Amino acid sequence: MPDIAYIDIKYLPGVGPKKADLLNKELGIYSYRDMLYYFPYKYIDRSKTYRIKEIDGNMPYIQLRGRILAYSTQGEGARRRLTATFSDGTGTVELVWFKGIRFITDKYKPGNEYTLFGKPTLFNGKINIAHPELDHVDDILDRNTGLQGYYTTTEKMKNNFLNSKGLQKIIYNLWNSLQGPLEESLSDEVINRARLIGINDAIRNIHFPLSVDKLRLAEFRLKFEELFYLQLHILRYTQLRSRKLGGFVFKHIGDYFNSFYHDVLPFELTEAQKRVIREIRSDVGSGRQMNRLLQGDVGSGKTLVALMCMLMALDNGFQACLMAPTEILATQHYETIRQLTEPIGIRTGLLTGSTRKKERETLLNELLTGEIHLLIGTHALIEDTVNFSNLGMVIIDEQHRFGVAQRAKLWKKNKIPPHVLVMTATPIPRTLAMTVYGDLDVSVIDELPPGRKPVQTLLQYDNKRSTLYTSLRRQIELGRQIYIVYPLIQESEKSDLKNLNDGYNHIREVFPEYKVCMVHGKMKPAEKDTEMQKFASGEAQIMVATTVIEVGVNVPNASVMVIENAERFGLSQLHQLRGRVGRGADQSYCILMTSYKITQDTRKRLEIMAETNDGFRISEADLQMRGPGDMEGTQQSGIAFNLKIANIAKDGQILQLARDMAREIIENDPYLEQPQHYILKKELNRLFAKQVNWSQIS
Ligand code: ADP
Ligand code: MG
Numbered sequence: 001m002p003d004i005a006y007i008d009i010k011y012l013p014g015v016g017p018k019k020a021d022l023l024n025k026e027l028g029i030y031s032y033r034d035m036l037y038y039f040p041y042k043y044i045d046r047s048k049t050y051r052i053k054e055i056d057g058n059m060p061y062i063q064l065r066g067r068i069l070a071y072s073t074q075g076e077g078a079r080r081r082l083t084a085t086f087s088d089g090t091g092t093v094e095l096v097w098f099k100g101i102r103f104i105t106d107k108y109k110p111g112n113e114y115t116l117f118g119k120p121t122l123f124n125g126k127i128n129i130a131h132p133e134l135d136h137v138d139d140i141l142d143r144n145t146g147l148q149g150y151y152t153t154t155e156k157m158k159n160n161f162l163n164s165k166g167l168q169k170i171i172y173n174l175w176n177s178l179q180g181p182l183e184e185s186l187s188d189e190v191i192n193r194a195r196l197i198g199i200n201d202a203i204r205n206i207h208f209p210l211s212v213d214k215l216r217l218a219e220f221r222l223k224f225e226e227l228f229y230l231q232l233h234i235l236r237y238t239q240l241r242s243r244k245l246g247g248f249v250f251k252h253i254g255d256y257f258n259s260f261y262h263d264v265l266p267f268e269l270t271e272a273q274k275r276v277i278r279e280i281r282s283d284v285g286s287g288r289q290m291n292r293l294l295q296g297d298v299g300s301g302k303t304l305v306a307l308m309c310m311l312m313a314l315d316n317g318f319q320a321c322l323m324a325p326t327e328i329l330a331t332q333h334y335e336t337i338r339q340l341t342e343p344i345g346i347r348t349g350l351l352t353g354s355t356r357k358k359e360r361e362t363l364l365n366e367l368l369t370g371e372i373h374l375l376i377g378t379h380a381l382i383e384d385t386v387n388f389s390n391l392g393m394v395i396i397d398e399q400h401r402f403g404v405a406q407r408a409k410l411w412k413k414n415k416i417p418p419h420v421l422v423m424t425a426t427p428i429p430r431t432l433a434m435t436v437y438g439d440l441d442v443s444v445i446d447e448l449p450p451g452r453k454p455v456q457t458l459l460q461y462d463n464k465r466s467t468l469y470t471s472l473r474r475q476i477e478l479g480r481q482i483y484i485v486y487p488l489i490q491e492s493e494k495s496d497l498k499n500l501n502d503g504y505n506h507i508r509e510v511f512p513e514y515k516v517c518m519v520h521g522k523m524k525p526a527e528k529d530t531e532m533q534k535f536a537s538g539e540a541q542i543m544v545a546t547t548v549i550e551v552g553v554n555v556p557n558a559s560v561m562v563i564e565n566a567e568r569f570g571l572s573q574l575h576q577l578r579g580r581v582g583r584g585a586d587q588s589y590c591i592l593m594t595s596y597k598i599t600q601d602t603r604k605r606l607e608i609m610a611e612t613n614d615g616f617r618i619s620e621a622d623l624q625m626r627g628p629g630d631m632e633g634t635q636q637s638g639i640a641f642n643l644k645i646a647n648i649a650k651d652g653q654i655l656q657l658a659r660d661m662a663r664e665i666i667e668n669d670p671y672l673e674q675p676q677h678y679i680l681k682k683e684l685n686r687l688f689a690k691q692v693n694w695s696q697i698s
Pocket of ligand 1: 267304449450
């Protein structure tokens with residue numbers, strides 16, 4: 001049989017150029033193979049056929065079998081509708097169509113026997129079914145099964161007879177026209193060890209299940225395969241990379257590290273911080289280039305760990321840099337780090353988009369000569385003009401804000417790539433980390449510094465605003481400061497900006513006796529700085545802001561975070577915002593304001609925030625509810641998140657199994673050269689041939 005990956009779908013009888021064009025454009029289906037790998041998104045059990053006398057208006061979708069007795073039309077123009085009386089001998093129901101009337105009366109003739117599928121509703125004391133699906137009984141595919149697959153289509157496709165059923169027919173014809181069995185796409189070894197069914201069995205049952213059990217086995221096989229190849233791909237390149245690339249060896253812990261630890265560090269490190277530093281120490285001493293992801297909840301003390309890693313580099317004669325996603329954050333890191341390290345003779349530079357030309361020139365010169373030890377900054381760091389004397393360690397804060405390509409540029413700042421530590425404060429569910437950051441080693445700080453009181457989170461409706469203001473006033477009287485955050489999803493959205501401005505004015509009217517400042521992303525850096533400074537110094541009691549304050553801003557005296565239209569934020573984002581308070585010794589509060597009219601789901605989502613402060617639990621819930629495509633970080637990750645059948649949120653166990661097996665194979669045969677791995681290598685090359693080789697960049 002010719003390889004079905006190379007047969008154009010347009011050659012399948014019943015498809016032709018026009019439909020093929022739609023399949024190409026709407027679904028990315030080009031070949032026979034693509035079509036066979038377009039799977040149903042749900043199945044409906046059609047094994048049971050009801051009798052009309054059994055049905056009532058409360059039933060979900062049901063199946064009937066009977067004949068149309070007669071048609072009639074009512075109404076005029078746009079309000080015209082078609083009704084038909086449908087009978088199976090035990091009773092009658094009324095079928096109703098509001099459009100496509102000509103098509104229906106042409107296609108479905110009174111007297112013929114049809115299978116009907118639809119949702120009965122009670123209307124004016126009669127049961128009717130609007131826009132039912134009708135099939136001539138002889139047309140039903142595969143009568144021996146009750147499970148019918150439903151395929152996602154688009155409006156354009158539906159208008160050209162490519163609805164779910166149209167696709168099903170194409171796949172059915174394709175399947176029956178195949179000249180022989182499909183070539184197996186996994187090795188015997190993998191099939192046996194994971195107890196998978198063969199590819200032919202799987203493809204057949206995923207489209208036309210012979211039973212529920214068969215369907216489950218087919219799903220398992222196809223999900224496993226998908227995740228397995230993804231993991232094999234990630235692990236193969238990670239392995240090859242670490243074999244190919246040496247890293248700087250940081251031989252010793254020296255003066256900078258030790259004097260910082262003993263003389264400067266104002267507190268004891270938490271056990272988790274110590275453990276992570278040990279993990280990093282072992283990486284940088286190994287001779288391999290470190291690529292590590294550091295996860296830790298907001299406020300868990302990642303910055304300090306980052307600093308101590310940079311000191312390891314300095315102690316071994318290297319420079320280090322730290323890149324942060326915003327100017328506010330970079331500046332803040334710079335201030336903190338400079339204060340802590342100046343006393344032990346370290347020179348730190350700050351480079352952002354608003355660094356003046358002259359300053360910049362001096363800075364770049366001093367970087368080249370090695371006079372500057374640490375460089376902190378924003379994206380400005382990755383520009384080609386920024387060159388180091390000897391860069392040994394790169395830290396990237398809030399990784400999810402950066403793309404893989406940006407990481408890559410930092411790699412290239414030295415001949416031998418520097419060690420890389422990426423940090424994220426949005427905890428990533430384990431399963432997502434395995435795919436999105438599958439090539440990185442992971443360290444976790446799972447402990448907060450002692451003495452923190454967990455932030456109390458409350459949901460409040462808009463109509464309780466006056467109570468809110470009373471409590472805010474009380475907090476200010478106690479000497480605390482307050483953040484009020486407005487959603488600004490796109491910094492360019494005018495209406496959002498108006499919201500923010502209105503909010504600002506409103507707050508100033510409500511609190512005339514206090515000073516209110518405002519920060520948003522559209523401001524000039526200097527302006528932003530002035531406003532931030534007002535709040536940081538305590539001059540302003542209230543800060544009205546957008547999510548620009550989401551990451552990293554540190555004002556320990558701020559103890560209340562009010563989030564307006566909380567329903568418009570993702571959970572991880574809310575968690576980040578909440579992390580801006582609870583940094584001092586006082587009890588802190590986070591108040592999520594919503595309108596009274598929110599859906600059940602939204603309420604559930606927000607209630608999770610009130611229930612827990614655990615970032616990992618929150619991100620897990622976020623993943624379950626929103627799916628991986630919407631999670632922060634997945635878009636920039638470099639992995640196309642177009643899984644066909646597996647679901648990162650739900651198939652964690654399969655993922656783990658697939659990863660373990662992939663790892664074992666790669667560890668024994670990194671180049672997949674052994675004969676039993678031939679299929680795997682071939683499949684991998686086919687699947688990932690088109691992708692950028694991001695092995696070298698993450
Ligand atoms: P993250 O970046 O993980 O959100 P930070 O590094 O900004 O957290 O730390 C939050 C605050 O906790 C900072 O003020 C920092 O000085 C403080 N901190 C960090 N580690 C400790 C520790 N071991 N003990 C006490 N305070 C700590
Ligand atoms: Mg931080």
